[in-house]
Amino acid sequence: MSTVDPMFDPEAALRIKDGPAASEDVRAALADTWRDPPGVIGWFSAINHKTIARRFIVTTFVFFLLAGVLALVMRTQLWRADNRLVSPDLYDQLFTMHGTTMMFLFAVPVMQAVATWLIPLMIGARSVAFPRMNAYAYWVFLFGGATLYIAFALGAGPRSGWFSYVPLSGPDYATGKGTDIWAQMITFTELSALLEAVVLITTILKMRAPGMSLNRMPLFAWATLVTQFMVLFAMPAIMLASTALILDRLVGTQFYNPSLGGDVLLWQHLFWFFGHPEVYLIFIPALGFMSSIIPTFARRPIFGYSAMVLALIATAFLAFGLWVHHMFATAVPDLGKSFFTAASVMIAVPSGIQIYCWLATLLTGRLNLKPPLLFTLAFFFILVLGGMTGIMLGSVSLDLQVHDTYFVVAHLHYVLIGGAVFPLFGAFHYWFPKVTGRMLDEKLGHWQFWLFFVGFNVAFFPMHLLGLHGMPRRVWTYPAGMHWGSMNALATLGAYMIGVSVLLFIVNVVKSGRHGVLAPADPWGAGTLEWSVASPPPPHNFDVLPVVHARDPLWQRAQDGEPAPSAVAGLSVHAREVLTTTVLDAAPDTRPLFPNPSVWPFLSAVATTIFFIGSIFTPTAVWWGTVPVAIAMIAWFWPSRRANRVARALEKWPEGDDVARPVQPPPVTRGVALDVRNLPSFGFSHRSPMWWATAGLMLIEGTVFAIAVGMYFYLRTVDPVWPLNAPPPALLWGTLNTLVLVVSLVPNELAKRAAQRGERESARLWVAVCLAAAIVFLVLRGFEFSALHVMWYANAYGSIVWLLLGLHTTHLITDTVDTAVLTWLLYTGPFEKKRLLDTSENAIYWYFVVLSWLPIYVVLYLVPRVHP
């Protein structure tokens, strides 16, 4: 608690609580408590969600500018026939870097970054869940993106396109380190995105203000929730695909080598299983922006709230059933393609539902034509055009004609820029006053909009025609005889107009950020909670947490004039105490203590970067690189005596599994407050935010294991002679390991039950027994690896066997270290009763590690013997 007075006395200070009648001193104390520490170390220790999100947004925007500059260089190269401005090799790097940056370093992360800024304010919370993890995710993202650009500047940029198809990106054709860096950059950014997804899901499900039940949640929060669940299921596919790629390149596995049982289409399946949902990871948050901006500027509640939520959920599900429509030009059977044509057409239904709901809102509202609304109105024109060409491309016959032509380039830019970048600029204009406390210049905003809108259509509409005339994508230049010069010149002119528009936006941000008109709390007359606090919001977001009674809390107050509570009271002002609520009803549940700022998330990200980058240059980094990561993360989680003292002072054991019973305090000056002092400081199972993080982690890892098992069966299907004349692993070690793991479930369950009864001695004893079982397992696993009769480099069967065993071993090692640290803390302290919650969560994860082994055991040991 570095921002607090050194003379701070926890026991006395923690008795001071917040509430509607709190004095200015209390508000100042809250700000002090939640403010990031000063100084250089303080800068690296920041964990306030607004600080991290601001850095995240600025970083992603810098990547957007860099990718935009690369696009301008490409357009300048193509503006006339037979141009020689850049070399073919550099051009390959340019389009690869442009696509990679826009998709991995801008479009997805910027949506998560905006959400981490907005969501706590929008749902009435003081922080995101897991603020240190949020900071770690940012640093990992920054280092991953910087690595890619440093490599590019040093001449080691990737050259295989943003989707890095094998064999072009394999060891035979993509020489040098460019593709290795690309593959590791994927690991960086996907790790960051997955962590952010866990942060946002837990925040939305567990930290909404009392009364904000699911049917009152703002549509942006719904869009964010749906998107983050998609991230959990989509990202593991690309992480596994890029891991397999880098293993093929660096240690000689054969996943994508057809001559040794691998398959190049495996890459495309894995990539597009992620790649198509990724479009919706970009698009759905933008729909959330639209649903925030349109009601405000139409000055009425959104039309068809339920239908909008339905459409979001349906879009998310359908997005996972479209991936093969990117592979229509491959040897997939026609009937197989037809399933994906049907799904591609059907996804227009939920998209259409949303568009009609917005149109109904606009048509029945009183429009206020400010720049945020202009950008959202442009969405209708551009996205609908992109959607129409998307339906066209969903047809196999048309897709085969225009595959890999500029028609596809036009389509994807209409969808991504129309569907995401226009609403994103609308969102920047809309929330800029809230973030900075100043209004953006409206005149410059209008100029920016019209330049962008006209420039965009001048740049990308001709590309439809170029594609229909047969101009292929990714060509460095073209001969004058093709008569593509005038269309390309027009497209280049449009690209420069977009560049000027973005430049105007930057000028507007800098100028208005310093000298703009001061913004009131709610300059647009909006209805969601973020507009109820000052612009910019204080470090603690809300002086008092609100109680919600309607979907648009600022427009619709409590019904029937009942004296319903309007605010929460009873959280400590000298500690980072927050309120969690139940998942569906948002009833007050617990009041956990959040961690203080720390430099360890930053140092852990540095260690992670050394590990990831080191493993590109030497496989030995896979073991030595993990040591600093483990040290940094243990230091991160290790409780200090001082923090422990605060936690114990605020501690209250959950009584059974009853729901919270908040007490009504005496009426205060402004309405009635909801007193939460009697809530427990933590709760087991789904009452705990940590349970949701563990569940998220298990969903991610379960998806990884499921995809890895899917890879096994895919390779088995494409290889008529499976397992490629190699013997399956000997039964002895695998079966022994299975027995050890299954037996370990007994002490694991006993540890969990003892923890939930609050019996420390018993819990730590059984956790220690579990730890011993894990160590026995790891020793046996060593024998298992040494007794394998097939090596990872021999053929695709050897590669997948080693991958499955390696993945599971990695999880087991991680959990063993985690269990060892927990055992140590349970025996030596510092001890707070929340440690028993950690024990319970660790037991749940142990169940997962054991149960995830069983299908792997069946696949590796039993299936080859039943169906050789």
Added chain:
Amino acid sequence: MKAELGVPQVWLGLFAAPAAVLVAQSTDYALVQVFCATHSGIWLDLVSGGAFLFSVAAAWLAWRRWRRVGRQFDASYVPRDARSAFLALMAMIVATLCAVIQLTLWFPQWLLSPCL
């Protein structure tokens, strides 16, 4: 909250029906080459038909629940008690949409051979 979480009609419509459609699509896709070898599409039809009937059943169950709880609370009304009706309505619409989508995915099987 526990009562709501324990309502299978809602979760069948909201999550099981879309999951069934995705599983059916992936299963059909994986089976195309297998059944080309046997020149029989019956299993493909069974998978698609099963997913279609499942979606219809999920929609019907959600509709029944919506009829029951929706009488007490308008689904688009805001107070907390309306959440049951809201979720039931959502489940019904999602499951109905899934049934339509599954039917659309089934059509090509009536026209195309797995060996094309």
